[in-house]
Amino acid sequence: MMGRFAEGLVPPYFAVIFANQLRDPAPGYEAMAERMAALAETMPGYLGVESTRDAEGFGLTVSYWESEAAIAHWKKQSDHLAAQDTGMREWYARYHLRVARIERAYAGPDGRPALT
Amino acid sequence: MMGRFAEGLVPPYFAVIFANQLRDPAPGYEAMAERMAALAETMPGYLGVESTRDAEGFGLTVSYWESEAAIAHWKKQSDHLAAQDTGMREWYARYHLRVARIERAYAGPDGRPALT
Numbered sequence: 053m054m055g056r057f058a059e060g061l062v063p064p065y066f067a068v069i070f071a072n073q074l075r076d077p078a079p080g081y082e083a084m085a086e087r088m089a090a091l092a093e094t095m096p097g098y099l100g101v102e103s104t105r106d107a108e109g110f111g112l113t114v115s116y117w118e119s120e121a122a123i124a125h126w127k128k129q130s131d132h133l134a135a136q137d138t139g140m141r142e143w144y145a146r147y148h149l150r151v152a153r154i155e156r157a158y159a160g161p162d163g164r165p166a167l168t
Numbered sequence: 169m170m171g172r173f174a175e176g177l178v179p180p181y182f183a184v185i186f187a188n189q190l191r192d193p194a195p196g197y198e199a200m201a202e203r204m205a206a207l208a209e210t211m212p213g214y215l216g217v218e219s220t221r222d223a224e225g226f227g228l229t230v231s232y233w234e235s236e237a238a239i240a241h242w243k244k245q246s247d248h249l250a251a252q253d254t255g256m257r258e259w260y261a262r263y264h265l266r267v268a269r270i271e272r273a274y275a276g277p278d279g280r281p282a283l284t
Binding site: 056057058059067071103104107110111112114120139141145146148149150151154156157158159160161 | 172173174175179183185187189218219220221222223226227228230236255256257260261262263264265266267268269270271272273274275276277
């Protein structure tokens with residue numbers, strides 16, 4: 053269960069909030085998503101990810117990064133660019149992508165700051 | 169489908185990224201979540217929400233706000249305080265809450281800025 057959370061991050065840091073509605077079907081999506089998640093972990097400045105999707109195919113993935121430069125670098129990674137292109141053409145009926153700066157954070161249920 | 173997305177927001181604005189793992193069972197959670205979502209919509213500075221949860225009970229809810237003051241006001245709203253208290257005691261096995269400033273945003277699959 054703990055593995056679903058990005059733990060131990062100290063603000064400020066940055067996030068990419070990716071909300072998306074998958075098409076049905078979305079052939080090849082699962083395999084690509086796994087490859088991209090594994091690839092993101094190898095990128096400079098990657099801090100972690102939280103991701104979930106419901107039975108209707110609506111998903112939210114929030115990835116965390118040390119800097120906006122790290123996000124820009126990941127966006128331009130070549131395999132990732134190819135996945136983005138296929139995603140826009142074949143997998144996503146709609147998406148919103150937002151880049152954010154995390155100002156403060158808490159974890160619980162104990163309510164302490166999420167610094168440990 | 170469009171109703172799942174927070175549309176037409178112009179950066180900068182603010183977000184609360186709430187990642188959470190529900191206990192199983194979590195009695196009363198669904199009704200509370202619906203009441204809180206309806207209440208949030210009535211709060212000053214509320215801009216929208218994106219939310220999803222998988223079959224394992226791992227959820228992400230991102231609510232969007234005009235200002236950090238609006239977020240602070242919502243956090244202290246009395247019915248919401250009661251829900252937070254019950255949530256910490258009864259519903260959430262674990263959560264992370266992060267407050268972020270949205271710097272820029274895009275929507276697709278057409279790739280245009282998410283300003284329309």
